[in-house]
Structures are given as structure tokens and as C-alpha cells.
Amino acid sequence: xxxxxxxxxxxxxxxxxxxxxxxxxxxxxxxxxxxxxxxxxxxxxxxxxxxxxxxxxxxxxxxxxxxxxxxxxxxxxxxxxxxxxxxxxxxxxxxxxxxxxxxxxxxxxxxxxxxxxxxxxxxxxxxxxxxxxxxxxxxxxxxxxxxxxxxxxxxxxxxxxxxxxxxxxxxxxxxxxxxxxxxxxxxxxxxxxxxxxxxxxxxxxxxxxxxxxxxxxxxxxxxxxxxxxxxxxxxxxxxxxxxxxxxxxxxxxxxxxxxxxxxxxxxxxxxxxxxxxxx
Numbered sequence: 001x002x003x004x005x006x007x008x009x010x011x012x013x014x015x016x017x018x019x020x021x022x023x024x025x026x027x028x029x030x031x032x033x034x035x036x037x038x039x040x041x042x043x044x045x046x047x048x049x050x051x052x053x054x055x056x057x058x059x060x061x062x063x064x065x066x067x068x069x070x071x072x073x074x075x076x077x078x079x080x081x082x083x084x085x086x087x088x089x090x091x092x093x094x095x096x097x098x099x100x101x102x103x104x105x106x107x108x109x110x111x112x113x114x115x116x117x118x119x120x121x122x123x124x125x126x127x128x129x130x131x132x133x134x135x136x137x138x139x140x141x142x143x144x145x146x147x148x149x150x151x152x153x154x155x156x157x158x159x160x161x162x163x164x165x166x167x168x169x170x171x172x173x174x175x176x177x178x179x180x181x182x183x184x185x186x187x188x189x190x191x192x193x194x195x196x197x198x199x200x201x202x203x204x205x206x207x208x209x210x211x212x213x214x215x216x217x218x219x220x221x222x223x224x225x226x227x228x229x230x231x232x233x234x235x236x237x238x239x240x241x242x243x244x245x246x247x248x249x250x251x252x253x254x255x256x257x258x259x260x261x262x263x264x265x266x267x268x269x270x271x272x273x274x275x276x277x278x279x
Contacts, residue, residue, distance in 0.1 A: 017194040023059065060150035062152055065186025065205045071193025074204040074277070075181075081276040082232030087116040087263065089270040090206065092143055092182065093213075093240025095129040098261070099250045100239045104136055106253070110260035112270035117143035117182045120166035122240060127173045134174045139272035141180040142166045142201060159195040166243055167199065180204045180273050204273060209236035210255065216243050218254035224253070226262050234273075235259075 061069040068075075077088055090108075091114050094100045100116075107114055116133050118140050123130040133140055144151060145166040154162065163181065171177040181201040183192065187218055188203075198204055208228075210221035225235050242250040 010051045019194075020147050047139065055112070059189075062189045063187055064101040065183075071196070072203060074202055076207050076233040077234065077276045079232070081271070082230075085231045085268050086271045086276050087231060087268050088234045088273050088276055089230075089237070089259075089263075090117060090182070090234060090273070091115070091237050091239050092117045093122075093238045094118055095126050095131060095133065096240045096242070097126055099252065100129055100133070102250075103256065104133065104138070104255055106256045106260065107138070107270075108136065110257075110264065112260055112263065113122065113137055113139075113272050113275070114179050114270060115139045115141055115180070115273040116181075116239070117141050118170065119143050119147045119240065120145040120169035121147075123169055123173050130170075130173050134176060137272075139274050140170055140176065140178065141182070141204070141273065142170060143182050144184060145169065146150055149185050150186070151184045152189055154189075154191070156191045156195055159192055160198075163195060163199060163201070167201075177216055180277075202277070204234065205217050207233040210251075212251045212255065213238050213241045213243055216245055216251060218245060218251050221251055221255050225259055229262065229266060229268070231268060242265040 012267065034130050061067050066075045067073065076082070077086060084239060091103060095118060103114075116138060118130060118133075120142075123140075130140060142163060143166070148154075148162065151162070167178060179201060180203075181196055181199075182204055186205050193203070208225055210225045212221045215221050221237075225237075237252050237255065239252055241251075242252050245251055245254055260270075
């Protein structure tokens with residue numbers, strides 16, 4: 001999708017975004033600080049300090065993936081899904097031609113479903129694999145077009161272009177339009193939420209994560225995911241950028257069999273996010 005087409009689709013979308021209290025308060029705080037600096041003798045240093053403190057707070061909120069201060073953020077499944085003993089297993093950064101097919105086989109063997117937050121460029125590189133994910137009963141959702149390391153520093157136009165292009169690629173490849181979005185590493189800034197609102201996407205983070213892109217010990221990853229495991233949890237693993245065990249095997253492939261066995265033993269059922277959030 002060209003840049004002009006992206007911005008045209010954003011411009012025609014609803015604009016009634018309810019800015020969260022922290023952002024409205026931030027605007028007021030800035031106006032108050034500027035007013036004090038202009039009209040109160042000697043207040044300029046204090047005003048500058050107040051503005052810096054406000055920016056630190058906003059930045060901290062954006063660097064906290066499970067925070068809802070900057071806008072709605074799904075960190076657990078709804079009560080109806082939890083009452084059905086459902087959890088969501090989410091797998092990020094793929095599809096990967098080496099790892100993803102093995103992940104799919106493990107999920108099939110245990111009769112569980114997962115949600116794959118896919119990078120659109122990886123989907124373009126492996127479209128048949130993306131279609132196989134959907135054909136085998138799983139869900140593909142939006143994890144940006146490129147998984148840019150500077151994603152959290154983008155402004156409204158950058159967010160709109162990156163996320164809209166991913167929406168188009170994923171829908172054209174799989175036939176299903178995503179309705180969930182996850183930011184790279186969960187990091188963001190106040191400009192993301194209104195863009196997601198206009199695109200009809202829900203920000204989804206997680207209840208617990210295994211840090212399996214840097215932790216090479218499968219037992220440690222498994223413990224992080226299963227400690228206090230309960231209905232309604234959203235778990236995070238990776239098929240792309242997966243760390244390797246000492247034997248060279250992707251950690252996710254070592255973690256999934258005991259994790260899926262634990263899910264079944266606890267009377268839980270892993271379902272896709274669209275299935276769980278529709279209730």
C-alpha cells in the first residue's frame with residue numbers, strides 16, 4: 001500500500017479517539033508549566049523540571065508493555081473466556097520456515113490452538129507457511145510490517161504506515177483481516193493508541209512471558225510461563241528470533257511439549273485470541 005493510500009484510509013476513519021487521562025493531564029501540565037515560566041518571576045527552572053518529569057512519566061508508561069496508561073491494553077482474556085477455562089498462547093516474530101512448522105505439529109499433537117503475531121515482511125517471504133497457520137486452525141495477527149527497533153519512537157504517520165501495510169499484507173495473504181496488534185517488545189508511545197483505534201485494532205500484550213528470545217534454558221522459560229498459570233492468561237513465546245539451547249535447538253520447541261501437557265493437566269484449553277475476545 002502506498003503512503004498516500006495509507007494516509008487516505010486513516011483520514012477517512014473515525015476520529016473520536018478518547019485520549020486517556022494521563023495524556024489529557026500531560027497537556028494541561030505543559031500549559032501550566034509554560035504559563036508559570038512566562039508570568040511568574042523565577043519559575044522557569046521549576047517549569048522546565050516539571051515538563052521533564054512529565055516526559056519521564058509518559059516514557060515510563062510506554063516502556064511498560066502491560067501498562068494501560070496510554071490507552072486500552074488487553075493483558076488477560078475476558079471473564080467469559082476465563083470461566084470457560086481458556087488461555088491464549090501467543091507466538092511472535094514469525095513465520096519462520098525452520099521453527100514454525102514444528103510448532104504447528106506440536107500444537108496439532110496436543111489439540112491446542114495459538115495466535116501467531118506475524119511480521120508482514122516474514123509473511124511476504126513465506127506466504128504458504130502463513131496460509132498453513134490459518135488452515136490448521138490458528139490465528140494470525142498484526143506484529144507490524146518490519147518489526148522496527150525504533151518502532152516506539154515513531155509518530156502518527158509512521159505508526160499508520162507501518163501497521164496499515166501489515167494489515168494489507170496479512171489480509172491479502174491469509175484472507176483474514178487482523179483485529180489484534182502487538183508492538184515490537186510491547187514498547188510504544190502516546191501516538192499509537194489513536195492509530196489502532198482508527199484501524200479497528202486492539203492492543204494485546206500478555207499476562208506472562210518466557211523471555212525465550214534471550215533465555216537459552218528451556219526449564220527457566222517453562223517455569224516463568226507456568227508459575228501461577230491460570231484460566232484467562234495470555235502467554236508469550238516466539239517462533240521467530242528464538243534463542244537456542246546449548247544443543248542448538250530453538251527454545252520454543254523444548255518448552256512447548258511440557259507447557260502443552262501442563263495446560264491439559266490443569267484442565268485448561270488454549271484458544272485463539274479472536275475466539276476468546278469475541279465472548
